[in-house]
Amino acid sequence: MASIPASIDETIACLAEQDYVCGRGLGTVVFLSLTLGKPLFLEGEAGTGKTEIAKALAAGLGRRLIRLQCYEGLDAASAIYEWNFAAQMVAIRTAEAAGQADRGELQAELFSADYLIRRPLLDALEPHAEGPPVLLIDEVDRTDEPFEAFLLEVLSDFQVTIPELGTVTAQEPPIVVLTSNRTREVHDALKRRCLYHWVDYPTFERELAILRARVPEATQRLSEEIVAFVQALRGQDLFKSPGVAEAIDWARCLVALDAVALSPEVITDTLGAVLKYQDDIARIAGAETTRLLDEAKGALADVS
Ligand SMILES: Nc1ncnc2c1ncn2[C@@H]1O[C@H](COP(=O)(O)OP(=O)(O)OP(=O)(O)O)[C@@H](O)[C@H]1O
Numbered sequence: 001m002a003s004i005p006a007s008i009d010e011t012i013a014c015l016a017e018q019d020y021v022c023g024r025g026l027g028t029v030v031f032l033s034l035t036l037g038k039p040l041f042l043e044g045e046a047g048t049g050k051t052e053i054a055k056a057l058a059a060g061l062g063r064r065l066i067r068l069q070c071y072e073g074l075d076a077a078s079a080i081y082e083w084n085f086a087a088q089m090v091a092i093r094t095a096e097a098a099g100q101a102d103r104g105e106l107q108a109e110l111f112s113a114d115y116l117i118r119r120p121l122l123d124a125l126e127p128h129a130e131g132p133p134v135l136l137i138d139e140v141d142r143t144d145e146p147f148e149a150f151l152l153e154v155l156s157d158f159q160v161t162i163p164e165l166g167t168v169t170a171q172e173p174p175i176v177v178l179t180s181n182r183t184r185e186v187h188d189a190l191k192r193r194c195l196y197h198w199v200d201y202p203t204f205e206r207e208l209a210i211l212r213a214r215v216p217e218a219t220q221r222l223s224e225e226i227v228a229f230v231q232a233l234r235g236q237d238l239f240k241s242p243g244v245a246e247a248i249d250w251a252r253c254l255v256a257l258d259a260v261a262l263s264p265e266v267i268t269d270t271l272g273a274v275l276k277y278q279d280d281i282a283r284i285a286g287a288e289t290t291r292l293l294d295e296a297k298g299a300l301a302d303v304s
């Protein structure tokens with residue numbers, strides 16, 4: 001079983017091996033979360049690497065990644081377990097046809113582990129050969145308050161009760177990462193169980209490192225220009241600022257077009273990779289593109 005990193009530096013290095021670029025602040029909370037066994041609660045702008053860190057952690061530690069994608073109306077049945085109703089029906093019919101008479105025996109069989117469909121939370125509490133898995137509870141702000149209260153219970157005791165089978169308690173708690181885009185505030189009680197970190201847009205240097213790691217085919221110069229331009233865009237009053245994900249997508253588009261540097265023309269042609277709202281595109285297209293590109297190149301000249 002792969003052991004957890006012994007220091008903040010080791011944590012950052014473990015994530016770097018998975019091409020995840022992690023600053024000291026995030027590295028510290030991840031290390032503490034692993035060491036103290038406390039869930040990690042990541043809140044922040046869209047496309048800033050919240051979901052990715054759970055994937056990188058699982059890969060880096062050699063653990064399974066179990067993902068619970070949250071949405072409005074998500075209920076306990078979809079999150080913990082369900083009985084396999086169809087298989088139970090087949091078993092009942094078969095028993096009837098065979099003339100099996102013992103109802104108690106049949107009932108015990110129908111509500112045994114064989115007929116249980118494990119959903120992510122139950123799966124995460126059960127033992128795994130590689131060691132406790134990484135449980136990603138993604139976009140928790142999309143669920144409703146009753147589900148949140150229920151999550152709180154699971155994360156407090158790392159156990160769930162199945163009335164017909166009994167209580168399942170994790171021998172070793174999973175490594176839990178919760179993410180939120182802050183479309184609403186998540187309850188204090190849930191946050192209190194966790195270590196909290198706000199994932200902000202990266203600095204120029206960090207975003208450049210991310211781009212170099214994720215799109216190595218883009219030249220250093222092109223990557224620098226992309227990052228400087230995307231960072232300049234974030235300073236504008238846009239409906240939806242581009243995240244790191246958009247910077248990466250844009251770099252891939254520009255590489256596919258054999259672009260070696262940014263120009264107002266190439267930006268205009270590919271703006272849809274960076275901005276996803278027509279109002280934002282209309283605002284930036286034209287003279288504003290040239291102005292922002294000049295601003296970005298000016299910023300680049302300052303850092304070099
Ligand atoms: N620090 C980072 N190191 C490496 N890659 C990163 C980093 N941050 C973001 N990325 C890249 O950006 C992409 C988007 O990241 P991710 O999906 O984790 O964002 P998110 O914060 O979960 O966004 P959303 O809120 O929209 O779900 C990923 O594919 C990942 O490759």
Ligand SMILES: [Mg+2]
Pocket residue numbers: 050051052138179
């Ligand atoms: Mg995400």
